[in-house]
Amino acid sequence: MLQVIGAGMPRTGTASMKAALEQLGFGPCHHMYEVIQHPEQARRWSGVLTDDPVDWEYLFEGYRSAVDWPGSYFWRELVTAYPDAKVILTRRDPQRWYASCKNTIFEFCAATARGDAPPLSPEHGEFQMKVLDRLFRTSFGAGMADFPAEEPSIAGFERNNAAAIATVPADRLLIYEPGDGWEPLCEFLGVPVPADTPYPHLNEGAEMRRMLQEARSKGTIPSPFGSAS
Template identity: 50%
Template structure:
């Protein structure tokens, strides 16, 4: 049963927040990487485009929190299914988000990826019916998986509209609008827990580290976790 629901777009610090929630005892936290690490979960997610009622307990079986797409797209349904759960909307500068999101979508693997896909990354291909529906609903019917969002102003407006919609849809005591650069304080206050002593807030999976992990996955023929430390020469994206 979910206790914390992430409502933020991908590339808003969702991987950092996943690590933070798990450190605070709200794990496991569902994230896109969970689908990649456990490809059998694709079948659970395909149910959301089947036209039949979704069994959210089955989709999130074994998880206490959720973050990132595909879960984050269904924040409203999850908030209704788990009325006691708190909701966290991760945010960042929308123009910086756009650049990072474009890098993410532009590197999305497809069925024609040269050399094939290592275990785990093929889950993204199998999940395309869900991700395609999410993308078209979010950015417009002309959106195609793997093509990104060419119009920055449109994407930024979509981002801002999403933030406003979430803010307007939930009571203030149930929602935290959170930039991961703020660290442990607002998060722990919201969840009613103590911050870890002498432990920095995790900042993971920035754009360059993501690129590094994807390229390493392709080179080694195995899924490389975004939670693995990046090479020392990989620059970091501030706050993420």
Template identity: 45%
Template sequence: MLEVIGAGFGRTGTLSLKAALERLGFGPCHHMLGMLHKPDEVPLWRTAAARNGTVDWDRVYRGYRSTVDWPGARFWRELADHYPDAKVILGVRDPERWYESALNTIYRAAMDDSPAASPVLADMRRMSREMLWDGLFDGRFSDRGHALRVFNDHIVAVREYLPADRLLVFEPANGWEPLCAFLDKPVPDEPFPRRNDQEEFASLLDEHTA
């Protein structure tokens, strides 16, 4: 059963947040890159996309205590309703910097037409195109203005939908203190994890497809 739901788009520090949540005891934490090692999850998410989030979420998240990144963030509202006791973390970032980062990493990887390194990577490309790039962004992610409107409208929607005591708006630069206060956990005596900046993305993807 999910205890923490990450509602932030990909490229808002989701891998750092995943590492932090697992350090605080909310693991395993679901993240899209982890699906490269769990190919059986991909059809479940394609079904979720086809049915607009009307799926057995307990089956989708069996074995997980938290989720961050896409594809889960695509269905933040459905997850928040299905798991009413779960707390929600909205990852945010400067919109212009988010767009440049997403354009040059996850969007480029998803739209790459070269042969995929593995069948599961090919399936994930199809899933992400259907759900995100052709779905959430209406096939217009390369239109900067449109993509930024989707990004900003998403933040407004999450903040308006959830009560303040259930929602934390968060950036990894905020560090441990607000996250631990929100989740009622002691602050670890170690630096906050920093993962997956733009320069690391290619090697990180290689690591998960090796």
């Protein structure tokens, strides 16, 4: 059962947040990397937009927290489904966010959608077609193959953040930005600050590009978190 729900967009420090939550005892933490690394995850999530009702317990089976897409796209539904869960909105400067997306996930997804790079598996291809392209269109105003432009993408980014702040009760919501460190996160979750351990900083833009290039060439993607959870 989820105890922590991420409401932030991808490329807002979600990889670091995943590592931090797992270190604090809220793992395993679901992240897009779970879907990328495991075809079974891609298969499970392929019906999320058509299943009625959605079986959230099935999608998050074995996980105690979730950040990044696809989970964070559905933060509204998850806030209702898990009324006792805390909510973390990761955010960053909008222009820096778009530049990071443009050079990583937008580039990789556009190449895959155009057929320049095959999907990692048939299950991933189905997930991209049925789910990820729809998430792109509703959030950024363009499909995966169309390479979302800056203005509508930033508008979608800011719309998501504003909705989370307006919707989630203040006592359930933490707004977290890069550089905030352990203290606000640990206070919000009611756990001690790790002694002599810096807050994790993972999955920076250059590392993300390296991993995506490896995915293209080898048909798989390495985990920045060590062994897959």
